[in-house]
Amino acid sequence: MPAGVYVVVEHLNGQIAELSFELLSAGRQLADARAGKLYALVLGAGGEASGVAGACGAADAALCVDHAALAGFAPEAHIVQLAALLKERPPAVTLVSNSSKGMDLAPALAVALGVAVVTNVAGLAVEGAKIVATSRLYGGKIAVEAEVEGGAAVLSLLAGAFPADKGKSGKPVAVETVSPCPQLDNARVAFKRLERPEAADIDISKQEVLVSVGRGIQDKENLALVQELAEALGAALCASRPLVDMGWMPKSRQVGKSGASVKPKVYLAVGISGAPEHVQGMKDAATIIAINSDPKAPIFDVAHYGVAADLFEVVPALTEKLRALRG
Amino acid sequence: MHIVVPLRQSPDLVEELQINAEATDIDRQAAKLGISEWDEQALEEALCLKDGSGAKVTVVTAEGGQAEELLFTALAKGADRALKLAGDFSAPMDNHRLARALADAIGRLGANLVLTGVQSVEDLDGQVAVLLAAMLGWPHVSVVTRVELAGETAQVKQEHSGGVSAELEVRLPAVIGVQAARRTPRYAPVSKVRQAQKSAKLERLAVATDGRSGLRVRRVFKPEAAAQAEMIQGTPEEIAAKLVAILSERGLSR
Ligand SMILES: Cc1cc2nc3c(=O)[nH]c(=O)nc-3n(C[C@H](O)[C@H](O)[C@H](O)COP(=O)(O)OP(=O)(O)OC[C@H]3O[C@@H](n4cnc5c(N)ncnc54)[C@H](O)[C@@H]3O)c2cc1C
Helix, strand or coil: CCCEEEEEECEECCEEHHHHHHHHHHHHHHHHHHCCCCCEEEECCCCHHHHHHHHCCCCCCCEEEEEEEHHHCCCCHHHHHHHHHHCCCCCCCEEEECCHHHHHHHHHHHHHCCCEEEEEEEEEEECEEEEEEEEHHHHHEEEEEEEEEECEEEEECCCCCCCCHHCCCCCCCCEEEEECCCCHHHHCCCEEECCCCCCCCCCHHCCCHHHHHEHHCCHHHHHHHHHHHHHCCCCEECCCCCHHHCCCHHHHHEECCCCCCCCCCCCEEEEECCCCCCCCCCCCCCCCEEECCCCCCCCHCCCCEECCCCCCHHHHHHHHHHHHHCC | EEEECCCCEEECCCCCCCCCCCCCECCCCCEEEECCHHHHHHHHHHHHHHHCCCCCEEEECCCCCCHHHHHHHHHHHHCEEEEECCCCCCCCCCCCHHHHHHHHHHHHHHCCCCEECCCCCCCCCCHHHHHHHHHCCCCEEEEEEEEEECCCCCEEEEHHHHHHHEEEECCCEEEECCCCCCCCCHHHCHHHHHHHHHHCEEEEEEECCCCCCCEEEEHHHHHHHHCEECCCCHHHHHHHHHHHHHHHHHHCCC
């Protein structure tokens, strides 16, 4: 009896997260390879879950749970509920995305179910009863192929590793409503409220050209260098996360997993290594140009054009040429 | 209020990593080890809580490598107590083992709050913060950028994508996976670290390390990129000229 594949679907304002379509896509492939069924799991409050569940057409069936404690996101309530639901079913593969939610869910769910967990998964294969997962670690620089002992696991998939398109389907799907588990009423983590980003001077997700700067810039004073380049190019300046954490750039200019997703015509990455969390936010730019002194930097795997050189030499030269052109 | 901050050593990614001969791990002998950057953020947030409300901060790390340097640096920054954990940490990439060791240590040390990095660069079998919480049976929140203490609870800010964040209230004891501290981590001058080395004492605690990931690492390798950038070479001026040509083709150099 082949075990099912379960996908934890994330949603906000009634919309399924793009990452969840990637999970449905990977889940479909896995379920088909194991001749098993694919289930979408949707948790929510105020009746939102059933609507979202109905939109998971790539799955064979959707299970939804509705309870006030599942509003917004309080990790414990979601873990307790998912564990209760999955314990009643045969050992299975559960897919979670490596979002903020997923980071709390995957390991905790695995411990609760007594199964293995694989994090940062970028590739999946089925060999008989075995699941073989390939993870990207060390900022994307190293791959690790691991075999799950026994057939059951929770897998946390890296954003962008599986095609979302194949997880989208308009097919109708049977939705089953599951009653909430009793432990939801005494959770120790309470969701208070959602904070939206403050309005910024510019919306980087709407810019045609972006110059993006990373830790390679080394010093706050050096930002003038990339600022000048951005001006010469008529581009807006954005950044990787560490520069925002250091207070060098405003949060509204952060690109990546916990920042903005951008799709400009041109994305010029300066001194950015290309960690998966950054790449998630810019991989769909039409043309990506990267300047990085390390020829092995993972940013060159997503870039269309690469310059393996010192930014302190290339950036001023480029600014000067662009200025000369404008006259 | 007792805050325990587990620290871990992780390889510096600026140096090129090598793979061991059996292709089962990175070459740890050759790697340059230092404090994991998210653990450094967690330590800073803990020290900020200490500065604000007088919490006591204990740092712990697995013995070996740069462990002593990590601990002395934490003491120089303001941690109150430092312990080396002794056990079998030989299995690479096994966070279950590390989490088990930490759970054992924390069970004996007692803590109201554990702050540690939201992740490390080598998480194959789950992030330690969450595994640890699950083993202790404590609540947890990951990707946190601010912790405020309020009696028996902590108010935390958890970041989601698109600049959205959630405010959560967590009953203590709890484990928090810190993404970023409220301020840039403080710096410990060499002189203060030396002073800590002379005056402070590191404790040693033997811990259980019988956690298991249930995974078998088959192969560790450097991934081949599906696509590679077209590399542009030359002097800075030549490179700049070629980049201008690429930009012009896209109508962008005005
Ligand atoms: C939950 C979570 C969410 C995250 N969200 C985001 C996010 O939204 N966005 C984000 O960016 N990161 C995010 N991160 C962080 C991410 O993991 C990386 O730490 C970060 O992207 C690294 O930023 P960087 O490339 O600027 O720095 P590094 O990785 O330190 O890279 C600096 C690069 O500069 C190069 N360099 C150095 N000197 C020079 C020189 N003179 N000339 C040219 N190149 C040089 C180096 O070769 C190196 O490749 C997140 C992490 C977590 C855990």
